[in-house]
Amino acid sequence: MSDSSLPDSSLPAAKAGPTAVTRRLTKAMIRGNRSGNVDQGMGQGMEMALTIAVFLGIGWGLDVWLGTQPIFMIALVIFSTVGQFIKMWFIYDARMRMLENERRQGLSAHQQPVMTPEDAPEV
Numbered sequence: 001m002s003d004s005s006l007p008d009s010s011l012p013a014a015k016a017g018p019t020a021v022t023r024r025l026t027k028a029m030i031r032g033n034r035s036g037n038v039d040q041g042m043g044q045g046m047e048m049a050l051t052i053a054v055f056l057g058i059g060w061g062l063d064v065w066l067g068t069q070p071i072f073m074i075a076l077v078i079f080s081t082v083g084q085f086i087k088m089w090f091i092y093d094a095r096m097r098m099l100e101n102e103r104r105q106g107l108s109a110h111q112q113p114v115m116t117p118e119d120a121p122e123v
Helices: 010-016 018-031 037-066 071-109
Strands: none
Touching: 037 071
16 A cells, blocks of 8 residues: 555665654644634544543453453553554644744745855946
């Protein structure tokens, strides 16, 4: 499965280490959602609620099957909530880094190189 918008650098990314792979994964997660902030927030909220509900259901099923009332429900809800917050943090961090890089590139695009007396044209 190959995405034409991604650079074909799967081998160098694997050799570069875990940070390169992490950057590629977070870019892929961010790039998929280009809509407005409201739509993005609604989607993330629904994803978080459904993930917690699924883990709650799995925990309930395990508790009924094994006869341990709230242990697996509580453990899996905490596990899924912490996992969702960690995922949200990585997406937020990658998005902020991308925006900072865009801002830096925008600021440096308007700057002219400073001429020193040695660089000045001869008169």
